[in-house]
Amino acid sequence: MESGLAELDLSLPFWEDYRPALQRLTGPGFPTADALSALLPAGLRSHGGRPVRFVPASSIPDVSYESHIFSTGQVSTRAENWHDLFNALVWSRFPRLKTAMNALHVTDQDGSRTSGRGRIRDALTLLDESGAIVVSTDRDSLDCVAHHDWGAVYTSGFSPAPGANKSRQLSIFLCGHALLEKFLRPYKSITAQVLLVAVDEAGSSSPREQLLDRLDHALADALMAGRLFKSPADLAPLPLMGIPGWWPPGDQDEAFYGDKDVFRPLGDRARPAPVFSLPL
Numbered sequence: 001m002e003s004g005l006a007e008l009d010l011s012l013p014f015w016e017d018y019r020p021a022l023q024r025l026t027g028p029g030f031p032t033a034d035a036l037s038a039l040l041p042a043g044l045r046s047h048g049g050r051p052v053r054f055v056p057a058s059s060i061p062d063v064s065y066e067s068h069i070f071s072t073g074q075v076s077t078r079a080e081n082w083h084d085l086f087n088a089l090v091w092s093r094f095p096r097l098k099t100a101m102n103a104l105h106v107t108d109q110d111g112s113r114t115s116g117r118g119r120i121r122d123a124l125t126l127l128d129e130s131g132a133i134v135v136s137t138d139r140d141s142l143d144c145v146a147h148h149d150w151g152a153v154y155t156s157g158f159s160p161a162p163g164a165n166k167s168r169q170l171s172i173f174l175c176g177h178a179l180l181e182k183f184l185r186p187y188k189s190i191t192a193q194v195l196l197v198a199v200d201e202a203g204s205s206s207p208r209e210q211l212l213d214r215l216d217h218a219l220a221d222a223l224m225a226g227r228l229f230k231s232p233a234d235l236a237p238l239p240l241m242g243i244p245g246w247w248p249p250g251d252q253d254e255a256f257y258g259d260k261d262v263f264r265p266l267g268d269r270a271r272p273a274p275v276f277s278l279p280l
Contacts, residue, residue, distance in 0.1 A: 005031075013245050014183050017173060017212060018089050030080040031088075039092035046073045047103035052095070054088055066105040082184065086177040090128075093212065094175050096220035101128060104223065119231035126232050129178040132192035133215065134238065135171045137204050139275055142196045145170070146236050146272035150263045154252075158243045171204070172243070173212060179240075186241065186248055189262045193235040195219075195228070196275045203280025214280040228276055236273035239263055 005026045010019050021039050025031045033054040044052045050073030057076045060068065069075055075091065077084045091098050101124050108121050136142050136157075144152040157170040174180060174192070182190050203214060222228045229235060239262050241247040247256070257263055266272060 036088035
């Protein structure tokens with residue numbers, strides 16, 4: 001059977017960080033667990049000390065998903081499943097962040113005195129499924145995202161006008177695998193839950209590939225040290241189709257941005273998401 005990967009328009013900007021892996025996987029048949037494991041960096045281990053690899057879900061008994069990854073390194077992966085394919089792609093781009101998130105899931109679960117999920121696990125799940133990281137050297141630009149100042153975000157944030165100060169530019173890195181799955185059939189209201197990260201000039205001036213690798217290390221370290229988000233409220237919503245060039249039909253005009261059902265103002269009683277500082 002054909003996997004359907006060959007039909008993806010990889011020229012679209014939201015595939016940028018996953019384009020090389022998707023190109024490697026293009027071919028007859030849906031990628032196997034072994035093919036996905038080949039995308040992982042050599043030597044990657046869970047915080048439980050086991051080599052991380054993708055394993056067919058049919059070969060794994062009914063176990064706790066996160067605990068099983070932590071103790072065995074085995075990531076349950078359903079056959080011919082887009083959701084699990086995109087999960088594997090995120091593992092390949094943010095391997096250290098994913099192992100840190102897994103460790104915190106297990107730690108919080110083991111240490112919880114209640115049967116319910118805590119706020120940190122809710123935030124981890126939100127980032128894992130629908131998350132993105134927005135990075136800039138300019139805190140004011142990041143604050144614009146936090147305060148839903150969409151005019152400033154989309155006109156001078158992601159795509160500076162000619163002659164604008166490029167140091168204010170925002171960079172986005174997608175890390176939510178359910179979010180990536182939505183791009184199979186893009187729609188206007190696709191919204192990421194973003195972690196806002198201020199970095200220094202030295203770190204941000206690196207080529208994107210190096211910046212992504214440094215970001216992966218820094219986020220994992222900060223997360224394990226308890227210096228990042230504590231609850232879902234620490235993530236900011238960002239309508240992704242407002243980013244210039246991201247809406248496939250292309251009509252990002254005044255009427256497009258005037259849609260308050262998509263580009264919602266910050267509520268009167270809502271707290272803007274915080275901006276976190278990371279050394280890269």
